Amino acid sequence: MDFRSFLGRYASITETKSISKLMECTGGANGLKKVLSPFELTLLGIGAIIGTGIFVITGVVAANYSGPALVVSFIISGIVCAFAALCYAEFAAMVPVAGSAYTYGYASLGEIWAWIIGWDLILEYSVSIAAVAVGWSGYMTSLLSGAGIVLPPELVNPPGLNGGMINLPSIIIILAITGLLIIGVKESARVNNVIVLIKISVILLFLYLASSHINPANWTPFMPFGWSGVFTGAAIVFFAYIGFDAVSTAAEEVKDPQKNLPVGIIGSLIVATVLYIAVSAVLTGIVPYFRFQNTSAPVAFALGEIGISWGSALVSVGAICGITSVLIVLLFGQTRIFFAMSRDGLLPAVFRELHPLYRTPVKVTLLVGVVTALIASLLPLQTIAELVNIGTLAAFIIVSLGIIVLRRTRPDIERPFRCPFVPVLPALCILSCGALIFMLPLVTHLRFVIWLILGLIVYFAYSRHHSRLHENTSGLECWEAPGNGKHL
Template sequence: MRPSAARRSPQARRAPLAARPGLRVKSPDALLAESGTDLDGNGLARSMGLFQVVCFGIGAIVGTGIFVGLSDTVAHAGPAVLISFILAALTCIFTAFSFAELGGAIPVSGSSYSYAYATLGERTAFLVGWCLLLEYGVSVSAVAVGWGQYLNELLGSLTGWQLPAALASPPGDGGIVNVPAVVVLLLAATLLVRGIRESARATAAMAVLKIAVLLLFCAIALSAFRDGNLTPFAPEGVAGITSGASVAFFSYIGFDAITTAGEEVKNPRRNIPLAIMICIGVVTVLYCLVALSAIGALSAGDVADKPAALSLIVNHVTHSAVGGGVIAFGAVVAIASVVLAVMYGQTRILMSMSRDGLIPRVFARISPRTATPVANTWIVAVVFAVPAAVVPLDVVMNLTTIGTLAIMAVVNVSVMVLRRTRPGLARRFRVPLFPVSPLLGIAFSLYLIYGTGRATWLEFAGFLVVGAVVYALYGRRHSRLRTAQEPMPDEGAQSSEEAHRSEPAPLS
């Protein structure tokens, strides 16, 4: 007998690979059993119906990406921006199928973090949660930066006065500190801690308003449509379309925020998949219509790299600042709703990670009075107000995009793994053309990651390394699943002794 065998219990020798540190998998049943409450028994309230969830999804998606980021996409792709938006939409559609299946099968607040925990193991789940800091936390900073641009446009059209550049833009964009970005984050946090019912009503009203404003923009811009503005259609060729799609993808970030509401939605197994499909369809049609209208009304060269581009186009077409003021008002409301919805998603993901012990317990505490994670919400608002105040928008957008694409690739892998490991799990929605659809989702995600550029790859690699270190130093040691699976020291010693006694005596 080898000496090491006596020191290992039979359970340890038979332990599956998934039970080892970093590869521990949390079953969907355990995720569902723990959902809806914090570690002290305080619970969330299921108060969102299908309409509220759809509006919440549109509220999370439509904002800075189209109102501010359109000009950046045009700078890369030219009039072929339309194809860039369609390419980005295809990536989202294939991945949306996977999110819809997983969101219906495991309706919890952790979204892609929880799906990775149930399929790929704890270490991967932690890194997904780490990347979600980019998709939700850092992107909310980017969204807040864009809010300041349109707020100044609105103030200029109404009063002729604007905030000084030093107080309305971050360093690198001609300013010192972006005060409006900080203000909108604090306002969103104030509304979120009041309760999910109030937040859902506000998000629904803002979603309806911004769709109306974008349709108004399309009507005005199409009245001045010129075919000549569409030529040359792709001045930078395929490379320009690809890089444009990577930028345009930022405009779609947020549809997966619907899955973070899994513990506060009525009939989540039905409403979450349905809401995801409705949101992707509405937003794709709307974005393509806006992009086509914008380039048709004003040449790509005049739109590229212009702040508040939609207001600029309307002012050009109407020869008045009034129309641009209306668009600016819609953008201010639209971007504020994105801040609200995305900050909501970030707090719910952190709450799930905290419940699992991977981050400090303060993020899981739910107020018994408002049924919201109050401390969690204020921490998120204050922490991400810093990059919103001092980091230029384009820097934040690139890193956010690659982090989100990486998460989408993981979600497509997760849906395939869960089909294999839990084929009998209840699913109200199933990915069509399985496994072709998730494989295409992975391929499109990797293709757009390629388009983000080498500098962004290196920044993201460094970000992942930091996340792995944080997991090793804190998450792995404090994991509640590790505590539940590993025997106490006395039990381990007893098992070793029993194993030693059960071994046959060596032959002399």
């Protein structure tokens, strides 16, 4: 191959997809239904963000990384996420199309970068779903144990942990939510609305019950693992903030998305950050940080330690409801990313097939449910939590870079919401996310690199040759499977 031919091939994989072309595929009788109101969208964001970070990850990070300085880790992550949220809000209002960071990368940086971030999001969401399901299992096991129903350790732990063979409750909850999502997003949103309100009530109850039991001595030493532990903890609790990314995956199913998406993204992040800081301060104040080792239900555990057994049981009920809402939104987001990538031809056409009655991507929803259930049932929580965060941080970097690039290359595009202080704020996001990636364990970096290499192999072997970037698609044609001429 000569140099000119090489440049031509490289140019084709870095070509962007115009926003107008992206928007063409969101209409038509076979499109996704626009059913989400501003209130439902905001609760989707709160449902995804608040829950896992409070009810699951706090114990892991406090015991192994941050100690009582867990509150500082949450503040650092919250600041970095605020930078990213403003970038996401600009893109979401400007390109209200399913796919989140994948779609934004396609519009600003080109197909190869869109593929990389889409492949990254597949990892991020899959492992997030598994981690949340493990936390749900921990709280359900704790609740049943308090009621006198003790499940065998072989059925509630992954292989190699406490004599476990398989985490059966995590499989059950993932498959149940998979069925709910197949029925429809409106029905899923209604269920989410109820359990989010229950979740917030339980968190406020925990703060009320536990605040009088705070022992300042438990905050000493404040940074037992030093600043290195605090920043590593911040990188890991990034997992807790992934929800606003999930909000953006619902772009095609939101009423008046240009107005409502920025509100949902930024508003849900603000509420989550305040609650995270409050809970982490109280949690480490009532129980010494090292006591949270190997517990996936830290809030219920803490109340049990201070003798409020009824409160522990109530928190477990609220946590189960809350974590269920996280699973709903994350499973929803994962399926929409597969859907968007398939619609562009980068994944097989089967992933964009819609159910004839429910108008949901049924086959990809089933696939995501089965795969994530297997991950949750076989891997320990800490390994899952570390792996997902590097994917989240990488997504934030690419979205922030896309804002800078698109401001320079397409300043004429209408932007219903504008990220302030460009390029300074996106650059700060890129630098801070890069720093947090550096703080993650080396083994996490290696796993991520292996995943990306595998993704590039898939892209050059399949996706690049099936890309629909140059097809003259409009309206319903966007929904046709290549080669068969049938609407899906």
